[in-house]
Amino acid sequence: MQSLWNEVEAAKHTGLLEERVYSSRLLGAESALVLHGGGNTSVKGEAVNIFGESVATLFVKGSGSDLATILQKDFAPVRLDALLKLSRLEKLSDVDMARELKLATLDPAAPAPSVEAILHALIPHRFVDHTHADAIVAITNTVDGEARIRALYGAKVIILPFVMPGFDLARVCAEVYAAEAHSGTIGMVLMNHGIFSFGDTAKQSYERMIELVGRAEEYLQREAPLESPVEPVQTADWQALPELRRQVSAAAGFPLLLHCCPDTLAFARHPEISAISQRGPATPDHIIRTKRLPLLGRDVAVYVNDYKKYFEENSVSAKVPLTMLDPAPRVIIDAEFGLLTVGRSARDAQIVEDIYRHTQQIILRAEALGGYCALGAAELFSMEYWDLEQAKLKKSGAPKVHAGEIALVTGAASGIGKACVQAFLDRGAAVVGVDINPAVAGMHTGRADYLGITADLAEPLAVAGVLEKTIGHYGGLDMLILNAGIFPGGKKINALTDSEWRRVMSINLDANLAILREAYALLKLSPRYGRVVVIGSKNVAAPGPGAASYSASKAALTQLARVAALEWGSDSIRINLVHPNAVFDTGIWTEEVLLQRAQHYGMSVQAYKTNNLLKVEVSSRDVAELTAEMCGPLFEKITGAQIPIDGGNERVI
Ligand code: ZN
Secondary structure, three states: OOOOOOHHHHHOOOOHHHHHHHHHHHHHOOOOOOOOOOOEEEEEEEEEOOOOOEEEEEEEEEOOOOHHHOOHHHEEEEEHHHHHHHHOOOOOOHHHHHHHHHHOEOOOOOOOEOOOHHHHHHOOOOEEEEEOOHHHHHHHOEOOHHHHHHHHHHHHEEEEOOOOOOHHHHHHHHHHHHHHOOOOOOEEEEOOOEEEEEEOOHHHHHHHHHHHHHHHHHHHHHHOOOOOOOOOOOOOOOOHHHHHHHHHHHHHOOOOEEEEEHHHHHHHOOOOHHHHOOOOOOOHHHHHOOOEEOOOOEEOOOEEOOHHHHHHHOOOOOOOOOOOOOOOOOEEEEOOOEEEEEEOOHHHHHHHHHHHHHHHHHHHHHHHOOOEOOOOHHHHHHHOOOHHHHHHHHHOOOOOOOOOOEEEEEOOOOHHHHHHHHHHHHOOOEEEEEEOOHHHHHOOOOOOOEEEEEOOOOOOOHHHHHHHHHHHHHOOOOEEEEOOOOOOOOEOHHHOOHHHHHHHHHHHHHHHHHHHHHHHHHHHOOOOOOEEEEEOOHHHOOOOOOEHHHHHHHHHHHHHHHHHHHHHHHHOOEEEEEEEOOEOOOOOOOHHHHHHHHHHOOOOHHHHHOOOOOOOOEOHHHHHHHHHHOOOHHHOOOOOOEEEEOOOOOOOO
């Protein structure tokens, strides 16, 4: 492990709190040290109150922030004397502690101080750094972990047994620190949890962390070298995943996304997988990420090897009540699919994935070191009553209407399709955007809840490929928006060629038949039942001269959708249509074309744009919002409907 300390950068950060921000971010930049909000840091300094008095203060990381991106305001200023007084109490429940910590802060707007704040206060050094470094977790999660840590660090480091983070851990720390610390002490290892380093300057404390963890990494490299496994070939049947997602969602009581990580097959097929994956999660923080499993009677991350057996044994029914503490697994390890992670949002599933990928390495390292052995059942049980965690769960707000659901939008790179992608993202869905235009792949970069696929859906094999990717990424399909289509330039029937007619039909009609046919099995397995919205056209009810192929294709598509509504009603799949007209904020309608058309009808551009009964402009966003609503609860009892969105058109009405 390399120190990332840079003197030039560090010099730009003046003042204790700014130095604290700088070195905290260095820790956060290293995923082998800190992952998704894990770890915390502090600095002891002075704050001036309203009376102009100087108050000895602990600036400690507040909850809800991430070390990698932490700012000054993310540190809670807490009165040091109050923290030390609290540490002398005999007992303090987690709820009382959370309240007292909040009371002791010097700024009511500050975030809640870390549950490890008292522990930070007890360590007399100015800077204190704490991480859940993978290498430390791997070594301390073995049978003789403590002896290994002692042999590795000697007297430089104090060792604490595993205690739940909170007041009890702070008390144990107070005792052990008072008895064992000396001038040469530079850190503290917490068994099955992580490591603290401390120092008089930000640099000293940070570099001690790097030195200590670096030595643990070298130790593992020497004592437990890992060969990179040869990943076996996947033989999985993709169609099985939507069924699994349906079951997991039924167990939770609401839709969940399921993300597949096929590059983890070697781990899933480890000969000892059924034993090592069940020995418990790697650190307490990782348990926090999981939910209660009443069916198992405790809070655990479920490392299910055989999900079919799991569902059978626990006789999960679709009638499990919707609770914050849902019984659905978050991690599934399967010999056919590898690691599968579950989340209410794509971001949640990604966090679970990141954590489990690290956990997987920790398990393999600890196995190579003689045997992975995580926290015992008694400790796990006590987590069930961890008040703070319960309070945190209660606080998280209501999920969005399409949280945990997957929408697929065709023709997603521009116009109505692009606006549909946004409308579904806004409603909490994971969205797959498909377009022949490669720009679709570059939209919403860095978001876990968007997948852009470049494909020509008129190609016979393209549809299956797109659906397979959708399943691998999110586990299934709930909502299908058939938007892709072309509008060729005006041509009267006497000049219409067969090839143009066929081209329009193949894109506007045939491709949609193929998608509907292939997506049917997936829509049937949607936890809230599948929904399809077809983007039709005003031309279905009111065709125009010179648009024979377009009008005929949209009319046939409408008829196809109506028949699908008849056929799939018994599967509770709903299919509705919107018929937009005069949506001008799309790629084909440049200012020039608009002006030309307006002049053709002897109108101003504005009059041309609002040439409808209500005299309103219809935008892509208007169509997209209606489309998204048609997939929501308002349209729960509607199928086969056709809604014009055109500002009112005499010929349609
Ligand atoms: Zn910790």
